[in-house]
Amino acid sequence: MILKLAVRNIIGNGWRSLVNVLILSIVLIGMVWMQGLFDGWSRTARRQMQEWEFGDGHYEHKDFDKYDSFTWDKSNSKIPAELQSLIEQGKAVPILISAGVIYPQGRLTPITIKGIPHDQEILEIPTEYLRVEDQTGIILPAVIGTRMARSTHLEEGDILTMRWKDIHGAYNAYDIQITKIMDTPVPPVDDSQVWVDFTHLNEAKALQNSATHIVLKDDSDIVKNEQDFRFITIDESMQGTDALIDVKRLSGNLLFALLLFLAMIAIFDTQILAIFKRRREIGTMIALGMTKRQIVKLFTIEGCLYSVFAAVATSILGLPLFIYFGVSGYKIPQEMSNLSIAGTAEPIKCYYSPSMLLSTFILVLLITALASWMPTYRIARMKATDALLGKV
Amino acid sequence: MTESLVKIRNLSKLYPTGGGGFLALSELDLDIPSGAFMGLVGPSGSGKTTLLNIIGTLDNQSGGEIEVLGHKVSTLDAKESAALRAEKIGFIFQSYNLLPVYTVYENVELPLLLLKMPKAQRHEAVMQALTWVGITDKRKSRPNQLSGGEGQRVSIARAMVKLPQLVLADEPTANLDTENSLNILDTMLQINKDTGTTFIFATHDQKVIDYMQRVVTLIDGKKAKDDLKTGS
Numbered sequence A: 001m002i003l004k005l006a007v008r009n010i011i012g013n014g015w016r017s018l019v020n021v022l023i024l025s026i027v028l029i030g031m032v033w034m035q036g037l038f039d040g041w042s043r044t045a046r047r048q049m050q051e052w053e054f055g056d057g058h059y060e061h062k063d064f065d066k067y068d069s070f071t072w073d074k075s076n077s078k079i080p081a082e083l084q085s086l087i088e089q090g091k092a093v094p095i096l097i098s099a100g101v102i103y104p105q106g107r108l109t110p111i112t113i114k115g116i117p118h119d120q121e122i123l124e125i126p127t128e129y130l131r132v133e134d135q136t137g138i139i140l141p142a143v144i145g146t147r148m149a150r151s152t153h154l155e156e157g158d159i160l161t162m163r164w165k166d167i168h169g170a171y172n173a174y175d176i177q178i179t180k181i182m183d184t185p186v187p188p189v190d191d192s193q194v195w196v197d198f199t200h201l202n203e204a205k206a207l208q209n210s211a212t213h214i215v216l217k218d219d220s221d222i223v224k225n226e227q228d229f230r231f232i233t234i235d236e237s238m239q240g241t242d243a244l245i246d247v248k249r250l251s252g253n254l255l256f257a258l259l260l261f262l263a264m265i266a267i268f269d270t271q272i273l274a275i276f277k278r279r280r281e282i283g284t285m286i287a288l289g290m291t292k293r294q295i296v297k298l299f300t301i302e303g304c305l306y307s308v309f310a311a312v313a314t315s316i317l318g319l320p321l322f323i324y325f326g327v328s329g330y331k332i333p334q335e336m337s338n339l340s341i342a343g344t345a346e347p348i349k350c351y352y353s354p355s356m357l358l359s360t361f362i363l364v365l366l367i368t369a370l371a372s373w374m375p376t377y378r379i380a381r382m383k384a385t386d387a388l389l390g391k392v
Numbered sequence B: 001m002t003e004s005l006v007k008i009r010n011l012s013k014l015y016p017t018g019g020g021g022f023l024a025l026s027e028l029d030l031d032i033p034s035g036a037f038m039g040l041v042g043p044s045g046s047g048k049t050t051l052l053n054i055i056g057t058l059d060n061q062s063g064g065e066i067e068v069l070g071h072k073v074s075t076l077d078a079k080e081s082a083a084l085r086a087e088k089i090g091f092i093f094q095s096y097n098l099l100p101v102y103t104v105y106e107n108v109e110l111p112l113l114l115l116k117m118p119k120a121q122r123h124e125a126v127m128q129a130l131t132w133v134g135i136t137d138k139r140k141s142r143p144n145q146l147s148g149g150e151g152q153r154v155s156i157a158r159a160m161v162k163l164p165q166l167v168l169a170d171e172p173t174a175n176l177d178t179e180n181s182l183n184i185l186d187t188m189l190q191i192n193k194d195t196g197t198t199f200i201f202a203t204h205d206q207k208v209i210d211y212m213q214r215v216v217t218l219i220d221g222k223k224a225k226d227d228l229k230t231g232s
């Protein structure tokens, strides 16, 4: 019954209601778009990192610490038999990691050398360029990413010296040739990384079939006897990236928190004015037998209805926008794509999950409910006889 | 004599004002039997509206006792008095107090919505009430599209639609021409006879006073005269 009255009041209030509904739906559209963008970013980043870096989860040597390159020589082990058999079936790919330096244009540049089998087909890295054609006077083929190429001014075909220590601490040097500059959307596969063939890196390190990482194609292939390795799920691998995206999300949300706050003030204001202008009406409703509680409820529901109507308006007005950004995607501005976060290289397709839509709507609903309820304390203070006469 | 619908004993009303308060009603005793058709008259400021508000449980007395429809008003809480008004008391205001965003039909329907009456029944009752006041053709209009008299008739229809036991009317004909006033008074008198609804009017209007079976005159918040007319 009260809902029916509230709907009548809102519709009867005409363009004033329309303005509130429009403001709210602009806020809603913005919030949904923003959330969709960041959720889409996270999904894109996840997909790209699966394709380029982590597969469907990976084994990592238990001693590996990616921030401490001095330990890397100790953080590899001979590949356990079960994993070796997966690798042979094409269901896993080993990666050996070593620290090293190169001297492009004579400048010493610390790098991470990663050995990966040239015939793997699990990760997107163009490892076919790592095949060593000439086994005699060896020049090791190497692949780097575009960002690495830009920072070192290297080009395809360049030959340069790469130095590293083998596990006994003896320095070694190889000539490497850049056979491919790959375009990868995943910065950790690119920045300071030099990719070479797995077997040759093992040899050069005086190791035999040892790996630091073993990437799985399918996480249902988890093995029983993993020995020195531990399995890291894709979710765990994504934590750092998601945290970075959430930082961006926070600053984006700040804008909409502000807009939402303004919308809240607008509704609060409308309510105060409405309660003042409609005090005769309030008196009349009391005379007709409504309790003050019912009237407070009526005004609060009226306020909440703004967000319900706004949700409807949003789904109509916002739909073309949502579809456009969901299908064509949104290209993150350049200054953001310089961040070392995956997912920025291609347009991000906004992703609108039901739980995101629902939680955004509920947030807006709660805030409008609050904004429309707070001013009703004036109703509780009103005297029916005064209200009837239009006195406060 | 029938049982008292309204029973007032030594009633007083003190409005809090700057200089110690204003005594709007005092030493008032009144019994109004069920089925009465009576008027409260008196000069402006004599306390008519104040008394109607107290009878209608919209305001509290300052002293004395008042019983309305079998309830001691001072013992009712907000919810109980709201229910009493919703079910049994109809108000007609001098300034109509129609809800501006509702149509005429919706205004008249509102008291029935509060009683949670089913839709079909509601429709019938609303149309009946609009017919009594002769305004069915304006049922889709909004209050601001009505003349003063039309607005007053809608407010009468709204008070009557639930067939309350008690109707409190404050200057109901102040904005009506003679013909309309007489029509409406006839209608109300007819309803009074048919259903036994009790009507209490506050009025200056001689046309209204002529219709009353009983006229109570207030002067300075005290009962000055209580005339029972015979023959009507």
Ligand SMILES: Nc1ncnc2c1ncn2[C@@H]1O[C@H](COP(=O)(O)OP(=O)(O)OP(=O)(O)O)[C@@H](O)[C@H]1O
Binding pocket: B015, B016, B017, B022, B024, B042, B043, B044, B045, B046, B047, B048, B049, B050, B051, B202
């Ligand atoms: N809220 C109030 N505060 C103070 N005094 C009030 C208040 N309401 C009414 N009064 C005073 O009480 C007296 C009675 O007022 P009331 O409205 O009952 O008169 P009335 O008989 O209805 O007059 P009228 O014929 O002009 O409508 C008046 O003198 C008025 O000034």
Ligand SMILES: [Mg+2]
Binding pocket: B048, B049, B050, B170, B202
């Ligand atoms: Mg009056």
